[in-house]
Amino acid sequence: MTQLDMRLKELARGERTPLPEGYRERFRERLESLPEKGLNRPRRLAAVAVAACLCVALMGAAAVGLMKVKVLLLDPAQGVSVQTEMTAYPPAERPEEFQAWWEEADLPGDVLTFAAIGEAREFLGVPLRDNPLVEEGLGAPLQMGYEAGGMVLRAEEFQVDGMPFQLEATVALWEEGVPADGWLTSGTDGHTRYTQEEYQMENGETALIVTDNTGGRYASPWNAVDAWFVADGVRYRVRFGDGGEPARYERQAELLEQVLDAFT
């Protein structure tokens, strides 16, 4: 080892690397919140305690003609159920008619926005990046969906077990298979992928369930569990946020499994 090496090692050892403020506390929290078990066990919930979550998924290609819309209702008493199935105009082609239909359909739940990719800006009225929803973290999946190509819709906040809980359904019509590793994190909102598991659906397709911390180290409502899955040849993405309680990953995964089951 050269004199220079010795000197540099000596300096390095003598220095205290500056840590960001609060780093140690957050590190400790992370350590304490490490799950005892992974998420690799598809399980059934004994009872669903969702007050009123709505998961809407669009089925059918949006190329031409009418499209099918399937509404899933997560109900505390009944679990996940298919609420209704109907047809609508493909929003990418006829957004105004679709929106009119959407409002008239009076679907259960609090679906606020439907946006076809390509029309997202127009639907939201302001550029995505300037939209306050983006600031709240809700717009990030919208933006990701926007980048990926496909369709996006958004649900509002619900109460689950007395806690704020958010559900977001994003539907993208991918041309290829389940997004490769890294797609989730291709967004621009600081996503960090934590875990990834495959879930065998009853229709023979494989769903991909991913946990991520959309909000990074902050108490974000979107420490989330996502699922990508295939039904009727269309690829879907469903997201459950946790209201800022990262320890609820398993709970989110359970809910996702119910959605997946309901789809098949």
Next chain:
Amino acid sequence: MYRAARAVLDSDADAEDAVGQALLLAWQARKQAREPSAARTWLVAITVNCARRLRRERNRVMSCGDLEPILGGQEDRHYHELWEAVLALPPGEREVVTLFYYEDLTIQQTARALAIPAGTVKSRLNRARGRLREWLKEDET
């Protein structure tokens, strides 16, 4: 772990995210850790991988701070600590310097952790030494 992540990434916040991710991955894969003596290198390697992945994602966005080296202004800067000087090194050199000098890994361990040939570690270290030698001279004056 933070230092290794920070050597790869250009922001404290990103480094912290990478550490969080690495922590969970390491926890989930803890049974794969072969022997306690290699655990440290293993953990550093996971952290570096997480940080690199994050860097690839972040490369799409350039912050104003990133523009500084391009636009100039680095020349007049004086670094009070070695760590500050290390952070100003090009990314590849920063990584090997951090693992070799700060994490006390050997050349071979550094190569394994960074998944690069040992020769590359040596050449990067050499280049970095040249820059740090200059810094040491300035510091002494």
